[in-house]
Amino acid sequence: MTGVPKLNPKFSTKRAGTSKVPIINFEVSHHRAVAAVRLLRADKGKAFVDLLNEKANDSGENEMGYVERTLGFSTRHLDDRDIRLVTVIVAGTVRWKRYIDYLIMSLCSEEKVFSNMEPLLLQILRIGFFEILKLNVPAYAVVDENVRLAKVALRPGAGNMVNAILRKLLLLKETDSLPLPNIEGDDRAQARALSIIYSHPVWMVRRWIRFLGKEEALKLMNWNNSDPYFSLRVNTTNGYTRDDLVNRLEDLQVHYEKSIMDEFVRIREGMQAVLQAGLLKEGMCAVQDESAGFVVSVVDPQPGETIMDCCAAPGGKTLFMASRLAGQGKVSALDINKGRLRILMEAAKCHNLDDIITDIHGDLRLYAKESTVKYDKVLLDAPCSGLGVLSKRADLRWNRQFEDLEELVCLQDELLDSASLSLPHRVYMDMFLQNSSQMMVSIPQVQLSTLWMGHLLLVLSGQCTRTPTTR
Ligand SMILES: C[S@@+](CC[C@H](N)C(=O)[O-])C[C@H]1O[C@@H](n2cnc3c(N)ncnc32)[C@H](O)[C@@H]1O
Structure with a gap:
């Protein structure tokens, strides 16, 4: 992979000039655009920060500013649902990166197409793969939206490529013939195959198999790939009981599960609502594993x-x-x-x-x-x-x-x-x-x-x- 992406001039100049009025670009799906840029930042690290500084004259612009400038919509317009989707897509795509990249590479006509792929294009493809394989978003929406994002953020040809690769993936998924590496050969070769299937670094796989045995290592990787839940511990010193906490969660329509430990409640979603309602600030509970x-x-x-x-x-x-x-x-x-x-x-x-x-x-x-x-x-x-x-x-x-x-x-x-x-x-x-x-x-x-x-x-x-x- 090379450098950071060149900005599409059409969009990079949209906010230039005197007008400060945010332009809302209805062409792209906003949560996917923000997710792609966030993934790009995670992937490129310092190179991404340098790009921001270079293009924004050291104005301290963050990734949201980048989205606004390059894709032409104000991230202030993201609603709660969009923000939640960004979190889900970014976390899931990062988690499954190794597995997804293996599939993308398998579906490219040549290996060098993958290794020379523009970084932003790669993020868009990764998002599409994650949505199709792990989120079960309707196929037409995934293809349409990611193709449009690639066209707007990069150029029409990039959209065509996303279209071709995502459609190949859909076909393979429908026919249950997704490529997977064989688990065979010596320990190292097997660990390499498992590292793709379970999307972990090879050294971690090898280490866990060595110390925990294969069965426990696979269980651990499955656990790492599962959707996390968060736990809240009720603060009994302030006189609250777990029932008080549960009542508040019910009022907020946050689904919960009681832990086997008396003071704890698990939630998978709704942390934003808990924070906004001030349960932590008022000392009713703490976020604790x-x-x-x-x-x-x-x-x-x-x-x-x-x-x-x-x-x-x-x-x-x-x-x-x-x-x-x-x-x-x-x-x-x-x-x-x-x-x-x-x-x-x-x-x-x-x-x-x-x-x-x-x-x-x-x-x-x-x-x-x-x-x-x-x-x-x-x-x-x-x-x-x-x-x-x-x-x-x-x-x-x-x-x-x-x-x-x-x-x-x-x-x-x-x-x-x-x-x-x-x-x-x-x-x-x-x-x-x-x-x-x-x-x-x-x-x-x-x-x-x-x-x-x-x-x-x-x-x-x-x-x-x-x-x-x-x-
Ligand atoms: C895993 S965190 C502790 C989390 C904490 N027990 C909790 O439950 O919130 C490890 C902590 O060790 C501290 N630490 C690192 N080196 C230390 C040292 N030499 N002496 C004392 N604390 C140290 C770090 O600053 C960090 O806050």
């Missing part, structure tokens, strides 16, 4: 206890642990990042927990050497790769490199040593899955290790005298 709640359940804070949260910010687990203390006891929240710690304390105020929580700004590795304070319990939620939340963060799988994990494992090792050295009662370590296997073999004091929803929780007793890890 159930897996984070599970970690707190294992720590099981009891009234009167002192707890150290070693990597606390922005504070999801700190707040939940503090609320479990029922007004008696203390949580010390330590973090190296001052800004995130400030957010934590603001949330503590909102949740009426600022008497229970004390913030400590510092590097755990230094703090642990100097402090003589002992705690009843210590939670270490060390920085992680985020590989446990790939269903929610579609882009992460493409942004993480194997080398990032290596660095993280080093940091986690050091932090675990610090947490367990100077705070030697019980250390609860929560980490995402990426390096779980190394950790499990390397820490003889592990009393309990539980793998759940992408988290590995280790409960250690006494000081941590580990043998070197198997990195």
Whole structure:
């Protein structure tokens, strides 16, 4: 792929001149246009930002400005439905990128047609493929709209190409003959095929098969590719019950599901409505992953206890642990990042927990050497790769490199040593899955290790005298 797209002059000059009145271009489907530009930004990174600066004279224009200038409609006119569709299309297209690209390449007349394809054209095709394969949008709408978008954003020839490739895809789908790689050959070749079918980087597939076995690795990839849900935790410290939260969600017509954990409710859609209704601001609930709640359940804070949260910010687990203390006891929240710690304390105020929580700004590795304070319990939620939340963060799988994990494992090792050295009662370590296997073999004091929803929780007793890890 080469550079960033050249703008179609016809549209790039539309907003030039004296008129500031937004021009609404009814020719293109607005949510697809914004989705295509957002995907382009994700794909091109800095090259895209450079293009914005170059074309907009460093005016700080964002991607929305780009859409307005090049496609001729004001993104201010996007309604809630459009915004929701942009989110769905962008997340899904990014998630399935490897699989979709394999199909696009298979349907191009030659491999070089794919590798030389203009970046914006590729995004439009990816959107069309995602809509046909995963969203089941009516075929005529997908073809018509994406062809028109390619014609308007690029040129008529680009529209013809989109038309030809999407129609080929429809035919293959109808006849159930979509091309797929065979899972055969040595481990590496099989991982390569699986990485296309499940749309993950090859190194992740190989690593998970090695550590978890093929069956679990496939389950994990299916989970990563499923539509995510979000969890809300009711704030009992402010006197609310889960029924109160459920009643408000019903008023807002947000569909929910009660979690097996008492304080939690799951929602798949409707976060916008929850935010707009102010449920978070008024302290009724917090957005918190159930897996984070599970970690707190294992720590099981009891009234009167002192707890150290070693990597606390922005504070999801700190707040939940503090609320479990029922007004008696203390949580010390330590973090190296001052800004995130400030957010934590603001949330503590909102949740009426600022008497229970004390913030400590510092590097755990230094703090642990100097402090003589002992705690009843210590939670270490060390920085992680985020590989446990790939269903929610579609882009992460493409942004993480194997080398990032290596660095993280080093940091986690050091932090675990610090947490367990100077705070030697019980250390609860929560980490995402990426390096779980190394950790499990390397820490003889592990009393309990539980793998759940992408988290590995280790409960250690006494000081941590580990043998070197198997990195
Ligand atoms: C996974 S996040 C913690 C999330 C938090 N426990 C929660 O539930 O909201 C990891 C945190 O570790 C902090 N951190 C990284 N290195 C650190 C260090 N050397 N000492 C203390 N905190 C550190 C980061 O600033 C980040 O806020």
